[in-house]
């Protein structure tokens with residue numbers, strides 16, 4: 284079993300290339316999935332003869348090149364590794380960068396010269412950039428309906444009532460550790476309780492640090508990451524309590540179990556990562572492959588894998604392996620497809636952990652993240668250039684988004700500032716602890 288903290292300080296080009304014979308987008312979204320202001324762009328896209336680069340790129344260029352010329356160095360395009368491969372390549376084609384959630388969150392701080400960030404990924408990632416941005420930096424998301432399902436089962440109006448009950452019972456003896464996949468409102472809760480944000484690459488270091496405070500740890504929202512980290516840092520499984528996710532989170536508190544618990548987990552999970560099983564690991568290992576997985580996978584899977592780690596870890600670990608090595612990788616499907624493409628150039632073979640031949644099992648991509656497609660990128664950049672970008676695409680700290688309609692509830696300015704300050708404290712603690720752990 285390998286485990287390591289990866290603190291990749293750079294954003295590099297993915298190295299992925301657009302190929303003339305491969306369609307630009309996996310599937311077309313139905314027209315009524317686009318917000319009203321984006322529909323005319325989607326209609327033009329749908330009317331193109333096919334989805335191949337020769338048809339799509341000239342159309343995209345006609346809108347995006349003028350926007351890039353207008354904003355010049357003020358503009359930064361960003362996407363997450365889990366975006367469909369071709370969208371990742373498109374973002375890079377127009378000078379944008381690809382990163383994991385930790386690095387995405389730091390882009391406004393690392394690039395104070397950039398004034399406009401346009402992100403193709405899910406909402407919590409865009410909000411994390413907004414939380415750390417300066418007053419003269421604006422953050423936009425290409426599709427406000429792109430939410431993370433794990434975060435959607437841990438909205439503030441679900442978690443805060445449960446936390447209030449914990450606080451009523453234990454007073455200030457509860458510290459909150461909020462995974463990056465949370466809203467700004469929960470990151471602020473972590474900040475207020477003296478806790479910190481964590482990512483999959485630094486969760487063990489953060490939980491070790493939180494244990495040092497001698498308080499109960501309330502870990503939100505991913506139960507699987509929570510169980511995996513507990514094992515890494517040596518928390519007794521008997522001293523872990525699990526609260527159901529969603530609206531029921533605060534309803535079933537067993538006082539005896541909670542009194543005994545050192546770690547209290549919120550019960551969210553990622554549908555993409557919970558499909559993995561120990562049997563899949565055994566199947567691929569028997570076929571001669573090394574198996575590496577993301578720690579949002581269930582603990583029994585992580586326990587039998589050859590290695591586990593963050594998105595950045597998986598990317599680096601596989602691509603730095605010796606030529607001739609073969610892997611089964613257990614994480615998001617688009618990422619694995621992009622990784623397989625890059626690995627093949629190095630004579631390394633990669634399959635998705637859930638793609639068991641001759642069975643119904645198949646790996647899947649993050650469906651909500653894939654709601655960002657070429658028309659979304661084109662529309663937002665053209666509307667920005669024309670000064671007509673819709674307010675629902677602008678991301679501010681503390682926004683709560685309805686992922687069905689895209690509607691966002693905004694805080695008043697002073698409330699937003701205070702929430703951002705609390706959340707920033709939790710993010711800054713994460714950076715301090717992570718840097719200290721990687722230096723030691």
Ligand code: SF4
Nearest residue numbers: 431432433553555649
């Ligand atoms: S892959 Fe899972 S955890 Fe990651 S953004 Fe998508 S739904 Fe959320």
